[in-house]
Amino acid sequence: MYIYTCADDFESMMTCIYDVWADKRGSQNVRLELEPIGQQEMFSTYIQIQKDEEKAGKVTASIQKKISPEAYRQVFLAAMSDAKDRLDVIYRFLLLGFACGREVTKRLADGPVMRLFELSRRTGNDMHYYREFTRFVRIEPGIYVAHIxxxxxxxxxxxxxxxxxxxxxxxxxxxxxxxxxxVHPKDEDYYVTPLSIKELQNLQTIEKQRDIYTDLWKEFFETIAIKERENPRCQRTHMPLHYRKHVTEFM
Amino acid sequence: MELIKGLSFQEKLHILADAAKYDVACTSSGVDRRGKEGYLGNSKACGICHSFAADGRCISLLKVLMTNHCVYDCKYCLNRVSNDTVRTAFTPQELCELTIEFYKRNYIEGLFLSSGIQKNPTYTMEKMCEALELLRTVYRFNGYIHVKAVPGAPDELITRAGYLADRMSINMELPTAESMKKLAPNKSFSTILKPMRKVTNTIASHRLAQGKSAYLERSTSNQYLSGSIFSEEQRRIAGSSRTEEAQSNLLTISQREHQKLLNRPFASAGQSTQMIIGATPETDYHLIKTTQSLYQQFDLKRVFFSAYVPLNEDRDLPSLDTKPPLLREHRLYQADWLLRYYGFQADELLSEDKPNFNEQLDPKCDWALRHLERFPIEVNTAPYEDILRIPGVGPKSAARIIQSRRFGSLDFDHLKKMGVVLKRAHYFITCSGRMMYHTPIEEKYITRQLTSVEYRENWELQHQQGYRQMSLFSDFGIQA
Incomplete structure (x- = not known):
């Protein structure tokens, strides 16, 4: 068994898939894993893959062209999920996808397709939850900061x-x-930036800040519930506890 | 009845949110609109809930009254003129700032604006329009707005409100003219249905002008269902012919006026209404028939039900210790979904002989048990409309089944992963000729099984106030 490993970001994953494909060792003889790797297997060969933008670009382009934009969307969402086996699932999904084209996303009776569908659904649901439950805090002179x-x-x-x-x-x-x-500056495109521990700590203190509108919101939140219909279980179903950690009205 | 001047803003918000909370419609769905540079906000057709209150209801919009001042005396209402409560009102500026700041913090999807009747319907509606216009033009708010049309307000004002808002609603509150006469003496059916008809026609004519169909978009499942209440044939039977009707009886606006309102489309997320459940003697059959005809005749986007919470003492009303009929409300919503997504008709669910829903079972299971001759359904070959009728299968999982079975036969594990609720469905289906367990297709047996699945949920819905965990500290006065 050859085990390919790569870092946990989308481009590395796509590079990894490119290399596995190019090496032609046969799908039953390979497995793809994300780093960090725990206990290594004794009789397997480990191959570490480094990110390569060109290779990753080729893979993403051909997924969209040879399979479908929908397949690419699902692959991307699955890659953003938290399941351990996601890279291997994506690889096996793509094997099928390159063989049978755009219909692959409908073949839910096939193991890898169903698994990929489950992972993309999980990320998609999470994404929707954070559209709902992300809360911004205003810091002067008018920057809105959210923690999730x-x-x-x-x-x-x-x-x-x-x-x-x-x-x-x-x-x-x-x-x-x-x-x-x-980070999103006014009237410009947003960008992603890693944070140092110090920066993160600084930002975390912001979350505790209160202003008139946080108080008004809490007042509204308390008021709008009808006492005669109180139903914490229903509330919990719609808004599970772990999503509430950074939500203003529950802090 | 005084407009108290010395209230803090927080107290004001408390009063005007408290007075608005019994209105149930809090959805922000029905329209997709991209954001614009220089403006604040967009809108998603799926709707976004931002929080869930202690009663489990979604909070999507800032739901407040413009004022709780009211000259009407509807018996069921908290704000009726004969109640001695503190009265206050928002100024348009206050309301706009609150909406904008809440929106920027992602607390809400937009504004839900209703109002008590201050002075008269015209004055009230004018105030509301003033606030909305300020919000759209000066504050450049591009998010969702749901506005109540005040029955009795002149057409010009309803028109203006419609161009400023995404959704309009006029509350029926009571499904029959007699009940309305008894409980809402200042309102009448015609003051509600007339503007409702005009709003419907105006929405339709706008849609036609944009090259869309006259009718609002419905769940895609309806396209494949011949018996759906939204199918052309059923609409014809119900006597609705939007295309011709849309030419007349419209709310019109001059081009200059329209430009002032930023050339927005008219109520693009459609129209809705709500009815109170349990204050009057109507049956579920009556309510669900009314609902269906509102969907067909007025092309309403939604009909909401609101379990009656006793607020006032009156000989025409249920007594103050009446519990809100939550389970009944739940059943009505389930049935409403069956009408809009599953191709059911009101007459299939209930009839004159059986005018109320089964408390023990949801309407879909109940229907299935009365039609056991149709089951079990073979998942791998049955047509879409049959699959959609299996309890535990929804439009999404039904579509997945149809798409994927072309490429290989499905088993129970596949169904489960697609989102089918097998604890309900397995009595009614076979996969490649096999049932999941060895179960008899027998009404009594399945009823017993299914009611035990639902028993706990139902019990909790009915007894929400009645029980809680005892606590050593508060119940027995033990100090920690």
Whole structure:
């Protein structure tokens, strides 16, 4: 068994798939894993792949052209999920995809297709939750900062939504778990930047800040519930506890 | 009844949100609109909930009244003129700033603006339009707005509101003229249905002008269902012919006026209404028939139900200790979904002889059990409309089944991963000729099984206030 490993980012994953493909060792003789690797297997050969933009570009282009944009969307979402086996699933999905073309996303009865569908759905759901539950805090002179800790890597995906929504504001979304921030300057494109520990700590103090509108919001939130219909279980189903960590009205 | 001047802004918000909370429609769905540079906000057709209140209801919009001042005396309402409560009102500026700041913090999708009747309908509607126009033009707000049309307001104002908002609604509150006469003496059916008809026609004519169909978009499942209440044939049977009707009885606006309102389309997310459940003696059959005809005749986007919460004492109303009929409301919503997404008709679900929903079972299971001759359905070959009728299968999983079975036969594990709820579905389906367990297709047996699945959920819905965990500290006064 040959085990290919690569770093946990989208380009490395695509490079890895390119190299596995090019090496032609046969799909049943290879496995793809993301670093860090835990216990190594005794009788397997480990091959580490370094990110290569050109190779990654070729793979993403051919997924869109030879399979379909929909397949690419699902692959990207699956790559952003938190499942351990996601790289291997993407590889096996693509094997099928390059063989049978755009219909592959409908072949849910095939193992890898179903698994990829599940992973992309998981990321997609997470993305939707963070559209709903991301909360910004205003710091003077008018920058809006949000903190999130998503299980799937959805900071950038969520940012695309907010870029459309608030194109003429300064804002940033900080992923506390992965120490990265998406920064959006007024009337410009947003960009992703990694944060040092110090920067992250500084940003985290901001979250505790209160102003008149946080108080008004809490007042509204308390008031709008109908006492006669109180139903914490239903509330929990719609808004699971772990999403509430950075949500203003629950802090 | 005084407009108290010395209230803090927070107290004002408390009063005007508290007075608006019994309105149920809090959706932000129905229209896709991209953001624009220099403006704040966009809109997603799927709708986005931003929080869930302690009662489990979604908070999507800033739902407030313009004022809780009211000259009407509707018996069920908190704000009726005969109630002695503190009255106040937002100024348009206050309302705009609140909306904008909440929106920028991602607390809300937009504004839901309703109002008590201050002085008269015209004055009230004018105030609301003033606030909305300020919000759209000066504050450059491009997010979602849901506005209540005040029955009795002149056409010009309703028109203006429609061009400023994404969704309009006029509340029916009560499904029959008698009930309305009894409980809302200042309103009448005609003051509600007339503007509703005009709004419907105006939306349709706008859609036609944009090259769309006169009818609002519905769930795609409806395209494949011949019996759907939105199919051409069923609409014809119901006597609705939007295309011709849309030419007359319109709300019109001059070109200059329209330009002032930024050339926005008219209520592009459609129109909705709500009805109170449990204050009057109507049956579920009556309510669901009314709902269906509102969808067909008025092309409403949604009909909402609101379980009656007793707020006032009156001989025409249920007594103050009546619990809100939450389970009944839940069943009505389930049935409403069956109408809009599953191709059911009101007459299939209930009839004159069986006018109320089964408390133990949801309407779809209930229907399936009365039609066991149609089951079990073979998942790998059955047509789409049959698959959609299996309890535990929704439009999404049904579409997945149809798409994927062309490439290989499906088993129960596949179904589960596609999102089918097998604990309900497995009594009604076969995969390649096999059932999941060895179960008899027998009404009594399946009813027993399914009611035990639902028992706990139903019990909790009915007894929300009645029970809680006892606590050593608060119940027995033990100090920690």
């Amino acid at each position: 800790e998503p299980s799937c890597n959805v900071a950038v995906l969520t940012a695309a939504h907010f870029a459309d929504r608030m194109p003429s504001e300064y804002w940033m979304i900080v992923d506390d778990k992965r120490s990265l921030a998406v």
